[in-house]
Structure formats: structure tokens, C-alpha cells
Amino acid sequence: MTITTYENPLTSPLNPLDPPARLLCGPGPTNPDPRVVEAMHRPMLGHLDPDMHEILLEVVELLRQTWRAGDDALVLPLSSTGTSAMEAGIVNLLAPGETLIVAECGFFGRRIAEIARRHGIVVVDVMADWGQAVPNDRLLAALDEHPEASMVAVVHAETSTGVEHPLAQLSAALRHSDVLLMADCVTSLGGMELDFDRMGIDYAYSCTQKCLGAPPGMAPVALSARAQRRMAQRTHPVPFSLDFELLRRYWVERPAVYHHTAPILHIYALHEALRQVHLEGLERRWRRHHHAGSYLQQGLRAFGLELLADPWRQMAPLTAVRVPDGVDRAQVQKRLLREFGIEVGGGLGPDAPNIWRLGLMGPNANDRTAETLLEAFETVLEPSAELIAAV
């Protein structure tokens, strides 16, 4: 046996990676907090080490505070990214044939519906245009039409449009029913006002690489007491790797029961990221994100650009900007990347409007970064100023 000589048409993989520095101002990941990356350098414990099991409990407690979830909530991070946490909620809480009402006004609402259909769930789509929120009264009307529905799913912070869904009103209406409320909090956890208990959420999921300021790789979730009761009554089998009951036995129950080999260094990173949230103070962190996002949005509007989101629903961490007619979206992104080392996003998926997506999350949620982003953006757009003025 011999090893085939490697020939890569692009670059030689025998060189160590040497990725260029980037200011990550797209829809996430954001640049991780340096203290978080530093934590990944600490000595690695095994996943069944008793000292590791104490760390798991600390992460759960810090996460519980970040969700603002009470002691009766099941809180843990999945060892995978946000998409799998979206899927985990669906498969753990709904059986095939059950009905799910989904608010869809962007890429991630549609993804919830798509994943649910894959698992045999009957989906009631309640749609709104990209840039709008689905009105809660339309969701409640859908519920009146489908009294058999078991759950309503909304995207708290729609990363594809920058729209925040007003959760509190919806949950007030659902609280005295048997209908569970699932909320995609991928872009809201740690960067927008979010209170799992008070907002009456039954299942929330997020990621680590946005407002928490850690690298991508894990997905924090929270399940209410009634979501756990629903799960306990379940008779249909659930994919093993997404089974919250098995995950609970590793993360929370002691002695811990092996389920999978947890990503130890990423758990250190998440611990440090949550510790930073705690040290900063959750509300102060929300305000910091709000301030940076508002500053950016004012600057963009002042330059004559139009934002996609309904102004009443615009979130702070993510801003979608309409590409003016005659401006080449991809070319602007390419120049920002190659000339300024700045990443911004485009629209997500084939149905997206023609937009850029600008994010200020985690360590990048500050006025200085907003200013840097605005200056680069305006420099690149300067030749198109007449086109923009015509908007």
C-alpha cells in the first residue's frame, strides 16, 4: 500500500492554514471573544471525568440564567449547531401526524416547516413577506381553525431579514391552552431582550457563534416544565443523537450517563462566553447590542439606504439593507472582503430579496465596529451615491 501523492489544484494542504483576519459583520459567526478562544487552550479533560461533570453543571447554570429559565426548565447545549437544535425540538415534542403552526416570514421560518414535514408533521404555514413579522392575530386565527394543533413555532429573531417577532403577546394567548410555543432564538440569545419564563416559551434554541461571542459548534436549548411533560408522554421513537431525555442524563443527572463524546474544548469556550455574559450583566449586554445596532441603522438610513425590516420590528443584532437598483450586490461584498477584510452577508436562499445582511454581535456589538463598518460600506458604495439618492 502506498499513499497517493496529494495534488490540490487550489493550494498545497501541506502548508498550515493561514486564514486572513476578518472583521465578521455578517449574520454570524461573529468574531469570538479572545478570552473565549483562550479558554479552548486549557488542559482537556475526558467527557466522563468527574471534574468535567462539575463543569457541565456550571455551564447549565450559567445558561439557565442567560435564558432566564427557572429551575424546572431543562437547559443544556447540544453538541452540534443551531439547525440540529431546530430539528431536535420538532422531533422531541411532536409525533408524526401532529399539527404544527409555523410563522414564516423568512428563511428560517420556512426551514422549520421543511424539517417538520420531513418528520411527518402536518404543517400549517402562516406566511408574511420578508421584512414583516407574521401578526400574532393571524397565528391565533390559524389556531382557531386548527384546534388540533400541538405547537406554534415562531422565529424570535429572523436572521434572514432582521425582524423580531413579538413573543410576549403570543405566549400570553397560549399560556392557558395545551399548545406549546417554540421559538428560534439563534440570533437573540445574549443580544436581545429574552426571558424564557416570562415570555412563556416552551422550547427555545440558539447557537454559540452570534450574540454569545463564542465560535460555532454548540446549540443551547431550554425546555419548559410542560414541554418536558409532553416529552415524557411521548411514545414515538426519536433520533438517538437528538434525544433530550438521553442528553439530560449526561448533562444534568448525576452520576452522568454516557451518550456521546462531548466537544470538551467547545464546552470550555461556552463556559467562558457565558461567564462574560454574566460579568457584563445580561441587560447591559442587551443594551450594548441595541445601541450598536441602532447606531448602524441610523448611519445606513442617513446614507440614503433602505432597510428591509418593518421599522417596528427591526432587531438590533442583524440589519438587512436593500441593494439599490443598479448596484451589484456581490461585487460590494467582494470589495468589502478583499479590500477591507470585512464580511457582510447577502440574502439567504433562492427566495431572498436583494439585500445585504449586516451583523453586530457579541464582541462586535459596539459603536466603533459600527463606525468601521459604515465607513467601509460607504466608501465602497460612494460611486453609486446617485443611485442611492434615487431610492
Added chain:
Amino acid sequence: MTITTYENPLTSPLNPLDPPARLLCGPGPTNPDPRVVEAMHRPMLGHLDPDMHEILLEVVELLRQTWRAGDDALVLPLSSTGTSAMEAGIVNLLAPGETLIVAECGFFGRRIAEIARRHGIVVVDVMADWGQAVPNDRLLAALDEHPEASMVAVVHAETSTGVEHPLAQLSAALRHSDVLLMADCVTSLGGMELDFDRMGIDYAYSCTQKCLGAPPGMAPVALSARAQRRMAQRTHPVPFSLDFELLRRYWVERPAVYHHTAPILHIYALHEALRQVHLEGLERRWRRHHHAGSYLQQGLRAFGLELLADPWRQMAPLTAVRVPDGVDRAQVQKRLLREFGIEVGGGLGPDAPNIWRLGLMGPNANDRTAETLLEAFETVLEPSAELIAAV
């Protein structure tokens, strides 16, 4: 709103983590190669950055060589751990109602059967005692009895017992049938002779935290051309986060299509780990693991300890040692951990025999580490020498 004051009965989570140094000589994770951890400190790119997409292709090419898989194989790593890759193979390649023959002689063979049953697969269990391999002729006899079977699953390296399954003979018998061969290579990739193409494997999966010497967090997989054809004919829906066709569009197809936010820093780590495999040479790395494992096994036998595995099937990276009567298994592990900073494993699951599991993987596969482990083990066992002599 106020943040609840944190009270942890164990330690204060407001301190940074300060995990003790460990020599990880259990069933994995192993201590990561310092060059691999260093790679995680490089500037983070976004998951949709064109420079990142080149890195993905490099990782795929390096991984292809490590699997020894040809250009017609689909090779990529999942953004989750080995357990999810086990599940991914089952759900992508088998429809509910199809039949799977599973070789079960330890924890992970049984787990394959359990996961398959969760997905509505008809499982034919072919069992052997822990420490034995399931003879290939019994698997082929099961196939004669169940000509409707679509796939045979074996554990190439059973991490719960230290037993290697002789793959080559089995695949020779299956090669001219329509029956696929799935192999759990979690403990073999990079540390034991493994040739995806020549061994005729259709679906193989592994992890990063054992013989590859990276931290846990990703799961390399390989699918043969015929496994991909089987997948293309599939009409049943597959869990979204495990769908190989969607993962292919992100990892291999260009322009890349978004599926999930990949764990960027872990991809850097995997790139560096595979680069180290390439620089060392795959066969030399297998020999290094073989030498270290043999050295350890000789030392254990010389001390009078009995190994669990059939000597003809003993793998090098993982050695299961029977606990002598009268010796307290857990106490020995605890002393190794607390007095020597060495982690070794116990038996896995309620049906495990009374064993320790000793691993020498990745950077720890060398005589010096074997010597350190043997010395500590013998020091702790010294008071029980009479009991051991009686074995």
C-alpha cells in the same frame, strides 16, 4: 427584571475554568496534538467565506487520503460527534422496514442495533461475547437466512472491548451482492490499518478525538459510489441535519450551498490533524499505534493481568483489562486520576464485564506514554499483586 444571583453548591462559576492537566489514556478523547490546538487560534473565517470554502475542499482531500477512499467516494466530516455519524449512516442508507444485520459483541454494536430500531429498521442481531469478534461466517449465514437484508453493520474497532473485526474477508463476500457494508471506524481511523476502497466498505464513520489526535466535535465519514447510488434512489425523508445530500452541497459542491454554520475552529483543528497524519505517513502512524499498543499489552500481561479481547482480535489503540477478583475497579481509576493525573476508562454500559480500558491514541501512541501508564497502573495495583498472581 433582575438577574438571579448565582449560587452553585460546587464551585463558583464566576472563576475562569482551571481544569487540571490529565494524561488521557482511556478510550478517548486522547490529548490533542498541541499543533492541532494551536490551529484553533487562527483568525476565524465565516462559513460562507470563499476562502473557507477552499479550506473545506482541502479537508475533504486530506480526509479522502486518510480513509484511502477514491475520487468516487463522498467524503466529509459531520459537525457533530461519532454517535450522530452512526445514526446518519442508518437513516441515509436504509428506509423504515428494510433489514439490517448487525454484528454485536460490545456496546457500540448494540448501539447500532438500538438506533436502527428507533428508525423502524428490522434488525437481525448476530451476537458474540464481549471480547470476541462475531465470526464472518455467522454474518454470512444470517444473510443467507435474510436475503431481504440491505446492509450489514460491523464495528471495525469495538471501543468497548478492544476487539478488531476482520473486515476484508467480509467485504470480499459482499462485494458482488447488493448488500452494503457499514463499518464503525471510530477508534481505527488514523491508528489501525484501514483502507476504505480495498476493504470494500460502503459507509464508514469515525471521530476526531481518538487516533487523529484532535479534540472531539466532528465525525469524518465516507460513502462509496454504490452507497451514494442507494441514497439517490431513496424516497423516504431523512432528518435534515444528517442529510448527506445537503451536506455534500456545502462541503463539496461549488458554489457551496448553506446547510448549517460549520464549526470553523474545529475544521482548522481537523485540517491540522490530517496534515500531521499526512506528514507522518499513514502506514508509519499505524505502525506507531501498533508498537505502543503491543508494548502496553506485553507489560500488562507480564504483570499478570488478563486482557479481555481474543488475542487474535486484539487491536492496538485500545486495550481492555480484566479487573482481578477482589480489586476495586473504581478505586484504581480514582487513584490513577487523583494521584497520577491519568485517566483510564471502565467498562461501558450495564452489560460490560468488569474491566479497565486503556488507550494509546494520537500523540499518546508511543512507548514513553505506555511506560508511564504501566508504571502508574502497577504502582496502584501493587498492594493487590497477590490477587493478580492468583488469576
